[in-house]
Amino acid sequence: MAGTQVTGTLTRAGGPVNANLRVRAADGVEAQLAGRVYPDVQTSGTLRAQGQTLQASVSGPYTALQAQVTGRTGALTFNRVTVPAQDVNLRATLTPDLTVNGTWGGLRASYDADRELVRLTGTQPLSAFGRTGQVQGSATWGPGFRGQVAARGTLEGYTLNLNGPWQALRVQASSREGSAPRAPRHCRMGAMTCACAVPWPTACL
Structure with missing residues (x-):
């Protein structure tokens, strides 16, 4: 995605490549992921957005990367309207095209x-x-x-x-x-x- 920055370290000991990565998107979303990044991807960590911290994972071959975000958001307040804490369960396809579907409390979510x-x-x-x-x-x-x-x-x-x-x-x-x-x-x-x-x-x- 445009404006996304990826930084971190790569390590290899004669086989798969592992990494500790920080991904920062232009909209302020930030993910911290660790795990295998070659020959395929098996990583997990956290995702932070809008002051919330959730569990995240990215896995699969580079031609068909999948992601999942789970956890529970805290109460959110906007213009004196408060939404209570509720569970998040989102699944995404990252490649070849970006799609997102899942639930946030009683809401169906898509992107x-x-x-x-x-x-x-x-x-x-x-x-x-x-x-x-x-x-x-x-x-x-x-x-x-x-x-x-x-x-x-x-x-x-x-x-x-x-x-x-x-x-x-x-x-x-x-x-x-x-x-x-x-x-x-x-x-x-x-x-x-x-x-x-x-x-x-x-x-x-």
Whole structure:
């Protein structure tokens, strides 16, 4: 991949070549791998991304390299919305073409190498503004917060709709208790734009 740097040491004792490698991608993802790198690859180690550390392995012939990433991410918070800790199980084909599929909690994950976008679909529990709930739908994400969100769900007495690009995400909350929605109140939360259909002062700051 463009912008990826590989550094490390190689050792050989009359047979296979072993290595300790550090791989750094342009998007900040970093992997530390050790093991055999010739005549084929059998390595394992760790992968770090977005402040998370996971277990990683790369194996197979150079014409058909496979990778796996497993572990558990810690809680992630973005614009006062927190996703709880959850398990990761991703499998990837590195050569001849890059493909990624797997799960992150209750979400199915895949990677569009041509557009450099991660795609997530499924149901995600979360907490926001002191309330807990879950959303269901789909989202794409890439470096620089490229991508789109289309999801809906509930958050302790409210129904939620999230739509739009990450850079201007529209969040609409409406009461499930029968109160008539009023004109949306617009605000900014970091990179997001929200529209609250009922009074919800903790959401619109």
